[in-house]
Amino acid sequence: MLFNSVSYLAFLAVVTAGFWTLAPRWRQGLLLVASIVFYALWRVEFVFLVVFSAFVDFFFSLKIYATEHPRRRLAYMLLSISTNLGLLAYFKYTYFILGNVALLTGFPRESFFAAVGHIVLPLGISFYTFLSISYTLDVYRREFTPVRSFSLYLTYVMFWPHMIAGPILRAHELIPQIAKPSRLNADDIGSGLRAILFGLFLKVALADQLAPLVDEAFLTDAARLSGLDVLTMAFAFGLQIYFDFAGYSMIAIGSARLVGVRFTENFNWPYLATSPREFWRRWHITLSSWIRDYLYLPLSGLHDRSHSTGGIDIQFVKSRDPVRVTAALFVTWFLMGLWHGASWNFAFWGLWHAGFILLYRLTNQGFEVIPARVRSFLGWGTTLLGVMLGWIFFRASSLSTAFILYGRLLHPANYLYLSFRENFYLIVAIALLSMMGLRWLTVNRWLTVNRWFAADSPVRAVADVVAIAAATFIVFIFLRPIGQFIYFQF
């Protein structure tokens, strides 16, 4: 099901009403049925795939828990994870692997593709695979006691607000909330509805309106674009994907809140970050936290932890093995890139961020002579530019197009003309100015220190009501499922 639709709102109303009407012992069952319906309203046949994948993890997790024998535990864990990764590899990476084999061997790609037929990428497979893997690994590490009820475990995996595109929550964060629902609370309902409304606003009023401009720009012959065009395209897509994904996450968080389940935040004003490290503590926080715990820290040989907050916030320590830590950084980001999509574009996007973080680690200390405020501003500008330019790899139709686009930035003569309508540049300029304004407000702690904006002040209440009224106005006019969420393709 798509969140940005009337049918989703109707579904949500029915499920929420049913949830609070039913006796507590039936509520988890309702969540499972609702989640299955939610997924089946995409394609019914793939529900069985999810159930199969979940059952494998459920089964092997119990086996892991039941035995003390290290080798058996390892074998069960590997069986569980290899089943998940095998399914992910088949559905998501078959074409990518065959395409590269064809490239290396010189055979036509089409003959390889014809041999495997048409493979449909199951919605949310990258996300629910990560949920399952973290569950198995947490049981293996003895950080979580596996649940005995398959229906409870399946509800955790399929819980509709987070199944398709996150937030990626750990078993210990979500399962207890599903197993023991909280009491009906007006504040939960109000906050949930508010989050859904603002999430829809980000999606239908901002992301969906930017999408045609960005699509058109990236369809233009890259070799004819100016440097300003490329910069604008990068920023525009950066804004689009933020509004799209942050909007999705807000709707997910709000939907869960309506049934008394609290998710951790997935975004925290990422474009206000003053360093690449801080950016990844603010962007897709639950994914970067997952990557930190199950990939980066184990590869680096550093201590592991298990919670979906904080993102990748590991300070660069003078490790005894800097080569290993650096290699782990690049391997992690290479895989993080490929997780997003089965193409070299995404791998390069990951490597771009690895390089950016490494550069930050190596140079960070040298800038400490600069006054803090100036350093913070420069850090913000540099981080924003680096992150936005990275999006070119993410959005360009091919790797060669991405390199052509980067090439357009390098020659001063390429900055003397514009290739799109003025509105495109205007929108990006307004967004950039808004970010600067917001940064100014946060740096000066205007919103937090000013008593007018204290949580219980009348000004805050009025501002909140006005914002809700404005969002209602816009969402009412623009709510249509004219586009999917960008992260659905992953």
Add this chain to the structure above:
Amino acid sequence: MNKIAFRELANSALVRFIVGTALGLAAIQHYYAGPVDPAKIALGAENTESQESWQGHPITGTSVRAIRAVIDDLAGSLAANPQPKTPVAIWLGNSQLHAINQFKHGDHLAPYWLIEGAVCSDCLLPLGISLPNANMQEQYVLDLDITKRVPVKVVVIELCYDNLREDGLRDDFELLINADLRADLRRSGVGQEILAAWDGRTKVDPDAQEVAGLQGFLQRPLETFLVTRLGEIFPLWAARPSLRGQFLDDLYWGRNWVLGITPSTVRMPIVSRYDRNMRALDAMLANLARKRIVAIGYIAPIRHDLPIPYELTSYSRWKSEVAALAAKYNVTLLNLENLVPNDQWGSYHKSDVDFMHFQGSGHVLVADALRPTVFRMLAGEH
């Protein structure tokens, strides 16, 4: 209610949400000004989109679907009468060709006056083929399609500097793009670019654009059903397309007000679009020359009682480039930019001056200006 209880209530997220939502819905009710005709917004309040027919046959089309119908009708007539005496001329243009400012009884479009003023009733059949803001790439594709399907003798091309800021093909070209047309387009570099952009765009069934994101979802029929039912019981919901049009129009005027944009504000050429459109014009003229079809181009009329919204150096350079192309393909080029007197355009409003659409008398002037050249060309005097 005491002060503390009131404060608690005001701070409740649910109360804020209910009050805010109610205010938002009330604001929509207050804001809604009635049904909006998108064509009226695009053309301007004073303009009327017109259609013409001759001897029971449509001779103008203002959308790809309507153009298709005009050509099908003509092809049908020609099939019934394989030895036509009437030479066919197509007149490619933008909304200037199909809109009449301050429409009055008895007004007609220029293609009508061209046929009506001919020396004999069946010695010319001009078809007005115009799309709003038609760019040269679209005119090139239309030209390729039409000249393949009916025996065209003359092509009249309206050359409007403003339309060089447009790019690509609109969605309903889906009706025309087939294997034959693709093969034709692949013959030119710009044709290949047009095809690449066409193929790269997100393809959406024009009838399902409102639920395009649900392509492949079982949810789609449910969504369509709910949206329709909601519209039946809640009129404001059904009015959402008009509300969107009204809101976006207000946003447009708001932008102009904030940035001080007036109708005379200079619009700079968009380099890559300009370049692609000029190459499309080149490819179109080459195609016509190859098929030995006579081409006549004219620089579109524009009003001159206010500074025109073009950067004059670029505008002059464009006219020189068009003249060079005309010379290259031996095309007759007329400059009609000063043809229509200032008093035959739209009313003067400070915030909204129409530089594109003239009154009915302007259509007569344009037809009169073109007629001698068209007939001279038909008589083989080129």
